[in-house]
Amino acid sequence: MAHWIPALVALPIFGGVVAPALPRRLAHLWALVVLVATTGIALALSLDAPASYAMGGWPAPYGIELHFDRLSSFSVVVALVTTLAVAYTLHSSGPLASREGLAVILLGTGGMTGFLVAGDFFTLFVFLEILSLAAYGMVAMSEERGAGLAAFRYLLMGASASIVILLSVGVVHTLTGSLNLVDVQQRLPDAGLPLHLAMAGFTAGFLVKAAAFPLHVWLPDAHATAPSAVSALLSGLIVKMGIVGLIRTPGVDDLLLWLGGASLLAGALLALVQTDAKRILAYSTVANIGLILVGLSVERTGAMVHMVNHAVAKAALFLAAGAFTHQAGSRVLDGVGRRMPLTTLAFALATISVIGVPPTGGFTGKWIIAVGALEAGQPVVVGVLLLSSILLALCYARILQALLFAPARSDVDEAPLSMLLPIALLALLSVGLGLVGAPLTAFLGRP
Amino acid sequence: MTTLAGNLDYVATMLLFVIGVWTLVSDPNLIKKVMGLNIMETAVFAFIVTSGALEPPSPIPHALVLTGIVVAVSTTAVALALLLRVHREFGTLDLDELRDLW
Numbered sequence: 001m002a003h004w005i006p007a008l009v010a011l012p013i014f015g016g017v018v019a020p021a022l023p024r025r026l027a028h029l030w031a032l033v034v035l036v037a038t039t040g041i042a043l044a045l046s047l048d049a050p051a052s053y054a055m056g057g058w059p060a061p062y063g064i065e066l067h068f069d070r071l072s073s074f075s076v077v078v079a080l081v082t083t084l085a086v087a088y089t090l091h092s093s094g095p096l097a098s099r100e101g102l103a104v105i106l107l108g109t110g111g112m113t114g115f116l117v118a119g120d121f122f123t124l125f126v127f128l129e130i131l132s133l134a135a136y137g138m139v140a141m142s143e144e145r146g147a148g149l150a151a152f153r154y155l156l157m158g159a160s161a162s163i164v165i166l167l168s169v170g171v172v173h174t175l176t177g178s179l180n181l182v183d184v185q186q187r188l189p190d191a192g193l194p195l196h197l198a199m200a201g202f203t204a205g206f207l208v209k210a211a212a213f214p215l216h217v218w219l220p221d222a223h224a225t226a227p228s229a230v231s232a233l234l235s236g237l238i239v240k241m242g243i244v245g246l247i248r249t250p251g252v253d254d255l256l257l258w259l260g261g262a263s264l265l266a267g268a269l270l271a272l273v274q275t276d277a278k279r280i281l282a283y284s285t286v287a288n289i290g291l292i293l294v295g296l297s298v299e300r301t302g303a304m305v306h307m308v309n310h311a312v313a314k315a316a317l318f319l320a321a322g323a324f325t326h327q328a329g330s331r332v333l334d335g336v337g338r339r340m341p342l343t344t345l346a347f348a349l350a351t352i353s354v355i356g357v358p359p360t361g362g363f364t365g366k367w368i369i370a371v372g373a374l375e376a377g378q379p380v381v382v383g384v385l386l387l388s389s390i391l392l393a394l395c396y397a398r399i400l401q402a403l404l405f406a407p408a409r410s411d412v413d414e415a416p417l418s419m420l421l422p423i424a425l426l427a428l429l430s431v432g433l434g435l436v437g438a439p440l441t442a443f444l445g446r447p
Numbered sequence: 448m449t450t451l452a453g454n455l456d457y458v459a460t461m462l463l464f465v466i467g468v469w470t471l472v473s474d475p476n477l478i479k480k481v482m483g484l485n486i487m488e489t490a491v492f493a494f495i496v497t498s499g500a501l502e503p504p505s506p507i508p509h510a511l512v513l514t515g516i517v518v519a520v521s522t523t524a525v526a527l528a529l530l531l532r533v534h535r536e537f538g539t540l541d542l543d544e545l546r547d548l549w
Binding site: 125163 | 464468471477480484487488491494495498501505507508510511514515518521522525526529530532533535536537545549
């Protein structure tokens with residue numbers, strides 16, 4: 001079973017490389033087939049976790065080892081959400097639905113799965129760069145004015161973060177002579193200041209990638225101008241890779257508590273003054289990343305559970321927002337929801353999950369993290385969490401109010417099936433994951 | 448060997464890194480910002496290669512740097528492609544002018 005781990009990484013990359021050479025009609029089908037196969041491989045590997053694969057048979061520390069552990073099972077979510085996002089673009093005519101756009105999405109997926117199974121810093125860095133470059137490209141694949149500039153700003157911040165991460169890798173290698181993740185983690189408790197500074201470098205770099213306050217500034221513009229499928233991938237999956245990086249390079253857990261709290265507040269407060277639905281969703285992501293950061297410092301399992309639930313729910317929200325904009329022909333959403341009842345229902349279900357109402361998925365992670373914070377003696381954080389949730393609930397209520405309680409427009413029709421099915425599936429999944437919350441937590445909690 | 452004079456080569460690379468950060472942050476021209484990023488990347492590569500000369504000499508930093516160079520080249524290519532798009536849409540590559548236009 002372990003020899004399927006390289007396939008998990010190689011298949012989407014191979015798919016991405018082949019995609020531009022295919023005839024245009026075939027490219028979408030090819031992308032969907034590759035992504036469904038990747039989901040299947042990830043699912044099979046998750047049931048068999050943990051597993052290791054030494055590339056070329058060379059054992060660690062001489063060779064490159066790929067590890068598939070509980071955190072790597074997030075690759076199921078990665079592949080599934082990407083499949084649904086690609087299905088969403090089936091009848092789209094923008095640059096993202098072209099062969100090159102699908103190739104970039106597939107390469108990004110390969111980067112993410114590779115990042116999740118990396119066993120040493122070198123591999124981690126390489127796949128981080130693959131997924132980041134794909135992300136910068138994806139944001140620009142939009143016909144919106146300013147998408148190129150938003151993508152460029154994302155690139156400047158992301159590449160600076162990556163180079164700080166590379167510097168930290170170099171410092172770690174200089175100090176310990178090893179690049180193996182597990183090896184360095186074991187040396188941390190006895191290590192002196194230089195090694196901890198290197199871990200701080202990792203933390204700084206990955207916080208930019210995860211769009212945590214105050215390093216989140218690239219996210220709202222990227223979301224406002226990127227195509228909706230890309231927003232779903234960006235907020236749902238790519239910022240989670242920053243969190244995965246933080247988990248893989250532990251170091252400054254106390255700092256994460258404060259930064260998480262700051263993100264929770266900042267995201268909620270900044271969302272209140274927004275008028276564009278996608279920007280509200282973007283700041284909601286910043287707040288939820290803050291919640292996950294708090295979880296990393298008090299109750300790691302809760303952080304992983306919320307990663308999964310937020311990815312699914314936020315993807316549903318962004319795809320639905322895109323469907324509203326697509327059908328309405330503009331960013332003004334007043335009254336659009338009354339003519340698109342199924343899409344609005346899915347949007348409302350996903351909203352309930354993100355706010356954290358039981359028994360939906362968003363509740364599971366929030367509950368575990370809140371209880372963990374109380375047990376760790378940090379009640380202030382729980383207060384911040386509640387305040388943030390209330391403020392964000394207000395923002396989502398504003399969106400739903402505009403959708404449903406304004407006069408209906410007569411020129412808007414329900415979203416086409418290619419858009420509606422992925423949105424509905426993701427919304428149902430975001431509720432369903434809450435119903436299986438206990439088994440999910442147990443699954444992710446085991447090492 | 449923890450003296451400043453003993454680690455002069457590392458200090459030099461970090462000085463170069465700071466120059467790169469300064470260029471990235473302060474210059475309003477977007478191409479200069481990409482150059483600043485490249486200077487930062489070169490400084491990190493120099494740092495890592497220098498660390499490979501320690502006792503015992505290790506070939507791993509060389510592999511790390513080669514990979515890093517490829518990544519830096521790809522990033523620069525994507526950055527310049529994005530700048531072509533920005534120039535086409537806004538007619539300028541100066542951040543002060545772009546702020547008024549966007």
